[in-house]
Amino acid sequence: MLYPSVGDEVKMRRTDTVIKIESRVAEGGQGVVFRGVDSGGHDLAVKWYRKNKYLERQYNQIEYLTSYSRPHPSFAWPIDIVNHPTIVGFGYTMEWVEARFVSLVEVLKKKVQPNFRTLILIGIELNEAFSALHSRGLCYRDINFGNLLVDPYRGDVSIVDNDNIGSESSRQGIKGTLRFMAPELIVGSSAPSIVTDLYSLAVFLFYLFMHGHPLEGQKVNASYTWDKGQEQSETVKVTHFFGRDPLFVYDPSDASNRPEYDSPVLRWWDIYPEFFKGVFVKAFTTGLKEPSLMKRVTETQWRSALYQLNDQLFSCSCGAAVFKDFDIPNKRCWNCSGTSLSVPIMEVPSGTCVLSPGFKLTRHHLFKDFDYKDSIGSVEPHPNITGELVFRNTSNISWIIEPVGEGVKEVKPGQRMQVRPMKIHFDKIATTILNT
């Protein structure tokens, strides 16, 4: 037998924990994945390697990874190596990935898309996970749609297939999945590293927000032909367009590879504010040709861009989700083509935010301390007046507000106030709400 069968028991090497194989769930290039349960009834995933010449290397790799704790809750990290009483070879266990996690591609193809807040949450979560991995000096090596799964409702992320993770210095394992691979990996001038992970992450984020590949535009499409004498092998094309001479579809100085007329990227790109598009421009211009931590976009940069993007989201009067673009005052709505009506904005030390339902004021807005988790206030629709908003104090200190034309008031913890032009004092920090 090559693989355990349903009903078999495998044993964790370190703890002798017995796992019963319940079902076979997937077969991939490296082996077969099963669902198993331990004696406590907990689901676990068991990956059993196919016999191959790299088996010893794979064993060492899993042994190495199980000696680390998982860097971030999003990783379905290897727990332990498992053996079978009679089958040669080995497998390993990892946390069972719930069915709510699916491939991002599956989500992107659906007619009804997750809302922008969820897309942004997915982006933030991914960046936090990779930041945690990279700050340990480890690189993932194989970012692609099969490995980074998302919950399109909650915005959670699950990163699977962690068996290729290693330190930058260990020059082993795979190079990656081609369309996510950094140009320097494709031309073979470099090995997988944190820097190449950053490129793959940017490709993934481009898909998440723009629905396409950052390098696949008219120039690449023109090379796809089955005419006699014109054709080049896929390998030649790939090496050229993704490796040797890559060109971003929105390169500011070369428009020859813009998205094809029927590409969804055309529509999505226009929706986002200029500052956010600028991050992708950096990732795929300097970040494309000069592989270094300085030239590529790091997780910290992505994270603050994503939080800022979240701060600029609101609803057009037609009902469409739109972003306030402070660089283009009269930007038209992607749905109704109207220019937006006035929206309340809030000027805080970290920048300018649009007040819309779901907006959360965090410590970072006031103190610029990168604490995005602690909520100080949150915006909700007005319970009685359609179109109006209220701002709830979710902190534990009172706010002192000075609404225009009214006297000074206090908003106690838990209380709500109607959003209107005013000054708000958060202890010593003064902010302003304006109507634009």
Add this chain to the structure above:
Amino acid sequence: MNDLNSLMPGGGISRRSLHFFILADCSGSMKVDGRIQSLNYAIASIAPTLINWEKEQEQAQIFVRAIAFADQAWWHIESPQPIELLNWVPLTHVEKGLTSMGAAIRMVADAISPEKFEPRSLRPVILLITDGKPTDVEEFEIGLRELFSLPAGKAAIRLAVAIGQGANVSYLNRFINDPDIPVLIAENVDQIAVKLTAATLAISKMSSIGSDRKQVTEQIILPAVNSFIQADDDTIV
């Protein structure tokens, strides 16, 4: 953060078509042991694998066409069917039917000629399933010449499944025309679905741009070809 219930733009990503041609033997011998039923079953059972694969990747949208062959070759599915809509009408054997494999290959060659084949599509996949050898040897030779004279034919992923001992592997190897990729042999009807699944998995891996066909073969096709030999690996010699 999910309280803004506003309208979102519709989904979708741009993909390239992947044309998948099934060339299925319906000669008289396909009646033996219920081979033809087993083949119909196998095709129905690989469809979900292909649908899943399509769902999970961003590059390809799969379209299926099928050619059946016996005394002659004919389109079983002529207009490309998106895999998720595939409605496989079971094939039946032709009583005392011959094996016009050459004619089938010529038909597929015609369909992927530059005039007819979609320019932006990925390299096509041609899967040949037979339990015999071509009875139209001259046509077979012409068919191969035509196929390999075409850019899409040369680039195509060509796989073959041989059913039973009667299948002549040397013809199939000439069709595959790649020493690294062996013919998948289904020793008996039970194995048809197994081999077709291995072929499907190999196809999905090979279709990814930049994939290494040799590596895919080592990982997927060779274990499937050698599964009997490998099963005895525990034996102490």
